[in-house]
Amino acid sequence: MTSLRDSCAAESARIEREFEAASDGRRAIQARAAQMDQIVVELTHTLLAPDITRVCLVAIGGYGRQALFPFSDIDLLFVCEDAATLKRYRDPLRNIAQVLWDLRLKLSPAYRLVSECEAFSRDNPEFAVSLLDQRYLAGDPRLFSRLHQEALPRLLARSRSDLLRDISHLTRQRHAKEGHTIFHLEPNLKNSPGGLRDYHTACWVAMLSHPDRIADWAAPENFWPQQRREEMRQAFDFLAAARCFLHYRQGRDDNGLSYELQAAAAGRGIGVEAGRPLEPADWMRIYFRHARAIYSLSTQLLDEALPVPVTLLSRFAGWRARRSHPETSVAGGRLVLNQPELVRDLSRLLSLFLSIAQNGLKLSREAEEQISRALPAAVESGARVPGLWEPLRQILLAPHAPSALRAMHSSGLLVRLFPEFAVIDSLVIRDFYHHYTVDAHSFIAIENIHRLRQAQHDWERPFSAIFSELEQPELLFLSLLFHDVGKGMPCDDHVAGGLQAVEGVFQRLGLEAEEADTVRFLIREHLQMSVNLLRRDIFDPETIRAFAEKVGSPERLKLLTLFTYADIRAVNPEALTPWKAESLFQFYVSTANYMSRSLDEERFHAAAQDQHIQRILSVLAKSATQPDTRPETQHDLTAFLEGLPRRYVLAHTPEEIAIHFQMVQQLKKSDVQLRLSKREHWYRLILVTTDRPFLFAGISGVLAAWGMNIWKAEAFGNAAGIVVDTFHFTDPHRTLELNPSELQRLEQNIAAVVSGKTPLEELMRGRAASQALRPPKISVATEVRFDDSSSSHSTLLEIVTQDRPGLLYHLSSAFAHTGCNIEVALIDTEGQRAVDAFYLTVQGRKLSLEHQQKLRDVLLAGA
């Protein structure tokens, strides 16, 4: 025993020295398997007999593949002809196992009758998988031949589908646990996506996918596509070297590639040609390249062998993809290019990725390579592509956007369009919390938002509700995509770096100034909510006030809250605990409430806010259409801003305020100034005029009469009685879209009603009949709440009720008929619920309790 232990230790040391010298992992694992073979054969001859019959010893699993890592388990199968033989030899066989244990080898023995090897056990599919790599060691060769040529082919003939299904299930489960990404900062070389387990999965699936060849027991690599074999061989060699390095370094079967071990392996040039030392980040980029090759082939083979269950919906998705892209077809759940030359056309290429974003189909590896090759012809790197924002916007909004973005990144298109993204490609940033590379983190953050469409947990639902209310969710996605590019730039502050880099993106996309400003805001402030949650008392009114001031508008608050949610959740799977999510939502609620309840109280005083004035003056002076540098402008602007709610100034950009101011100046010519513009799928009406009774009711009445659906509105007034009202509405009957000339007539109608030239009742005739035809889909109970504490001179009325056409007209008419004046209004819609806040006065004072009761009765009666 002593001599066996000594020779075993000597041989192990020799293999380790050889690995230390050459870092050849493949050679080391084969040498260790050969060493075990010799020991097992010797023990069999000694403890049983050289010519024993009816019993044989078989190497299975990794040992069967002759790929025995330094501290891996040794899977050994003792096969017997029948139960009597097993009973007779049980003790000598156990003795062999005992000796191996005494040699401190980690043995996983299994004892089976040859007939038992034919049966597939659903409880232990791993054993059937390990039999796929069986190899004769010692004992009765005829018995092994029966196992090899008869029992196992019978098992596979009967249970091939079950086995494939179990391999697929176990693999998908393992990938899901790891977030379906290879880009982990501290990956596990064996179990992470793209690790050695996936390499072997590709072997097993390839073998099981060729049932007619199973009895040949050919090397499974021979079934892989020819062009993938070399990259898989290189990937295996790299991972084998890295895993051997880890085992020797740790002295145990530890496959976690921690930061410390990455640095050590990179310094030794493990797996690198000629053992050239590298920086850890560069070495990890090589790792990710190999992991990507393995992950891609293993998932592709799984998809081909066992596609995700075909549902009517997925059939439809495939049909839709083929219909919109006849140059593509779907094979094994993957998109294949029938006419690869067509993707040299950028618009076709983008439309292909849009189809992926809509249908969730993956690109085949070949298609990905064909696209990579076509890129130089399709688009110049970093070129300005006219109209690029629209297809990118559609991709970002589509439900499978993360899949499309990942495919765009893998094929090189994303970096080609936005070279700013290249610096975070597979970038490892070492900290204690992040699990993913920076690019993967950005995609996962976008995925976190899309997943809110189908919230799984109660604590996710409030965020789903916020998501459904966003005006331009595409701006959130765009910000998430680029928020961390600064991490790959040579600067100390990644936020500043990101802001600098994103300017080039804006130029290339041709983003509107307002949109670019929102993205800048999100990138600049993307850590603010986390910082507040971590370091400030979020129940302290001063914390809320300061934060609300920084954010400015409820829309930006929604965007920033969702950004924070997605960003924290993309750090690692456990980073966003329900505790943190609830705290984040509470912070959001407190800030949103502060914003609406402080609206009337906090007014702008121009004398104390000179920096705002100067910024707007600078915009006016640079105006492309009408530069204004007159000396009296400052005085007029100050007069306009005086007494407006502070929220008005915080929520609007200097460019927007400059437009409002220009409209104010036009009041001398005409006392109603209107600006009606079409946005993405909605319209915006800005009205500037002097305050008067029935004003808000009049405008909402005209819009209702035209069948428009107001989903958001604001009304602000200054100290001089000038009001700036903004209405956001959709056109459900497409009146304006199909008849563009009607836009002008709508403007004329509004101006005529506001100035009293046309009675509203005339326009409203006929509305009641059409409303009666549309019963609400869901019922929302009306709630009316008065608050006298939020403002020192107005009463806040919050009303939640069923959204319906003409609602705002009915509410504002009720105010007008009960003698109430709207000081400030905020109108919002959440699906079928209208959520409105009005600051009301009666003859310049708060509403008395009697007046509140009267108004409540009128509102509830109207509901």
Added chain:
Amino acid sequence: MTRIEAIIQPSRFEAVKTALHEIGIEGMTVSEVRGHGRQKGHTETYRGREYEVDLLPKVKIEMVLPYNLVDSAIQTILKHAKTGKIGDGKIFISKIDEAIRIRDEERGEAAL
């Protein structure tokens, strides 16, 4: 040996942790918890719905220390967790009979 359990405001956690590290206390168990003492909670109305904020977020720090570090740990927590407002939290102190490190079965203060 003494067990210290401190329930503090989340916003003070980073400062407390850093200060404990500075006096040589590295080992601690930290949990995100919710609760209230006399501070109680409050109700927020948002978009017509009422949200009970009756259990407020807190951070719980637990550590077992040799006697010679207990006073300085308590003073450090008091200094850095105190804002003077309701809701600053509590410190609970109790005696520990034995500590065992699972890896090598070492016992007593040596296991801390």
